[in-house]
Amino acid sequence: MYARVKIKDTVRVPPSRLGEDIMEVIKDLLWEQFEGRLDRECGVLIGIEKVNDIGEGRIIEGDGGVYFDVEFTAIVFKPLLQEVVEGQVVEVVDFGAFVSIGPLDALLHMSQIMDDYMVYDEKNKRLIGKETKKSLTEGDLVRARIVALSLKEKEPEKSKIGLTMRQPWLGNLKWIEEEIKKLEEESK
Numbered sequence: 001m002y003a004r005v006k007i008k009d010t011v012r013v014p015p016s017r018l019g020e021d022i023m024e025v026i027k028d029l030l031w032e033q034f035e036g037r038l039d040r041e042c043g044v045l046i047g048i049e050k051v052n053d054i055g056e057g058r059i060i061e062g063d064g065g066v067y068f069d070v071e072f073t074a075i076v077f078k079p080l081l082q083e084v085v086e087g088q089v090v091e092v093v094d095f096g097a098f099v100s101i102g103p104l105d106a107l108l109h110m111s112q113i114m115d116d117y118m119v120y121d122e123k124n125k126r127l128i129g130k131e132t133k134k135s136l137t138e139g140d141l142v143r144a145r146i147v148a149l150s151l152k153e154k155e156p157e158k159s160k161i162g163l164t165m166r167q168p169w170l171g172n173l174k175w176i177e178e179e180i181k182k183l184e185e186e187s188k
Helices: 022-034 173-187
Strands: 002-013 043-059 066-077 084-093 096-101 104-109 118-121 126-129 135-137 141-150 160-164
Touching (some): 022 043, 084 135, 104 141
Antiparallel strands (some): 002 066, 043 066, 084 141, 096 104
16 A cells, blocks of 8 residues: 655765755655665655655764754555555466565465466466466456565565455456456346
């Protein structure tokens, strides 16, 4: 889920940048310090929207930099357990598919795709339902529910997000559209 949050932190402005416009310097330093960072509480910081307040600078003995308390608004992405998300299949492997949900990738294990038994077609890099013949390939748009979540602040690349599509109205968006059309035809 994307959210707008207010964050308070301290920014060190190095002596070499003290003659510049302080608002621009702090914006630059905030981007360097926070962009793409994963925080367990806030999620992945996507971008700094604006700097709301800059406190008075403090100088620490033996350090030429000036420390400013800063409050800023940021856009973050924080996946939540049981949240329904939409994403794009970015890779299909023999045990499932990786789905890009915002700035993070999640694993959709082949046992969580549908009730049908899934077979991996290595040549075409796709997963196929043995009975339904429905397939999942790279580039497909899917709707899934987050069922496992383990975010690692220190090593974001080792974060793990598990998905399932084995519930009504979840799955490949093409499958969902087909189901809607089928229901509409039956109701006529």
